[in-house]
Amino acid sequence: MSTIKTDREYFLDSIRAYLMLLGVPFHVSLIYSSQRWAVNSSDPSLWLTVLNDFIHAFRMQVFFVISGYFSYMLYLRYQPQRWLKVRLERVGIPLLTAVPLITLPQFFMLKEWSQKIGDWSSFTLYQKYNTLMWELISHLWFLLVLVLLTVLGRVTFRWLRDQHHHRDYARVGWGKVALALLGWALLWCLFRRLIFIFLPAWLMDGLFSIAVxxxxxxxxxxxxxxxxxxxPALKTLFVRFNPLMFGGALIMFFIYMANQRFSSGEGWLYELDALITTLMGLCMLNVCFCFGHKWLNSHSPRIIYLVNASLFIYLVHHPLTLLYGIFITPHIASNTLGFFAGLVLIFALAFALYEIHLRIPLLKFLFSGKINRQ
Known part of the structure; x- marks a missing residue:
């Protein structure tokens, strides 16, 4: 076991919590955006469409950087097998819990009260299986990806730990980082395009699309x-404000919106999206880290509470948002009023459910993967 002791990265805790909680305005704004979802308002709102696009364009890229940071930190703290067990419990148990308790009831809710599922009785066996994969994984997709990245980390982290040649990372700038990530994104685009050409049905398969x-x-x-x-030199690069990265985030966001509106699925929409969101995520990584380090890098009971609550809030907010969209949205004429009313109501209900679950030890374990030790 490693004896490394480090100060807590409060700003990374804060950013991770806020990125998770951004899932609520993301999905509420999705109701009022021009994007097609399970439920939509009668007339889309331009500013809520822009807000929805902005959140979607960078949030998960930054989240996975932070996840990789903390995962490798824990990898060095534990023996590899112990690390794998701890990480899979922390991520896998909430994933397995949320399927029967959240996304399965959500599936039946959508089947009965919306047009999203369609004529279930006419589906083939594979269509039913594939629909269930999409709907049961649903907004839990990032937990499945984290589980798979953790399993891959058993190999990739060992390789990283055993690298003994000393590259001078103080000389690594944003240009080299961007080229490295763009190189991977281009390989990803090539892989997807080959599947699109030779095995297009795979792209419609929910499990393949998410897991692979x-x-x-x-x-x-x-x-x-x-x-x-x-x-550490790389982290220093991330937390040091760079005006070019800030400007790049604005430029990439406008390009992202243009691609969403003027490209088609049969064309290069998804490949272009991968390249654009790679750069957008990298630019916003600097924006989030530098401002987070400046303003959020201190101990705060409120932040600790949000860190602990954020996963649960994210898990339960999705069906609450759908219920809001199905039953309340049609009765509010103003999209802006509906959006803010939805935020208040959904956050209030989600935090109330969080407080209730804290008082039930079994639920607390199932939604956190952690055992309370007295």
Missing amino acids: LQTLFYLPFFMLGALAWKH
Whole structure:
């Protein structure tokens, strides 16, 4: 076991919690955006569409960098088998819990009260299986990807730990980092395009799309976080404000919106999206880290509470948002009012459920993967 002792990275805890909680405004704004979802308002809102696009364009890239950072930190603290067990419990148990308690009831809710599922009785056996994969994984997809990245980390982290040649990371700038990530993104695009040409049905398969394509896309961000732990100069680069990265985030966001509106699925929409969101995520990594380090890098009971609550809030907010969209959205004429009313109601209900679950030891264990030791 490693004896490494480090100060707690409060700003990374804070960023991770806020990125998780951004899932609530993301899905509530999705109701009022021009994007097609399970439930939509009658008339989309331009500013809520822009807000939804902005959150979606960078949030998970930054999240997986932080996940890789903390995962590698724990890898050095534990023996590899112990690390794998602890990480799979922390991520896998909430994933397995949320399927029967959240996404399965959500599936029946959508089947009965929305048009999203369609005519279930006419589906083939494979169509039913594939629909269930999409709906049961649903907003839990990032937990499945984290499980797979953790399993891959058993190999990739060992390789990283055993690297003894000393690259001068103080000389590594944003250009080299961007080229490395773009190189991987281009390989991902080539892989997807070959599947599109020769096995297009695979792209419609929910399990393949999430377990393979999403995992491969976020792998370099996960490893970038691990590299930032191993090489402090890299983390220093991330937390030092760079005006070019700030400007790049704005430019890439406008390009992202243009691609979403003017490209087609049969064309290069998804490949372009991968390249754009790779760069957008990298630019926003600097924005989030530098401002987070400046303003959020201190101990705060409120932040600790949000860190502990954020996963549970994210897990339960999705069906609450769908219920809000199905039953309340049609009765609120103003999209802006509906959006803010939805935020208040969904956050209030989600935090109330969080407080209830804290008082039930079994639920607390199932939604955190942690055992309370007296």
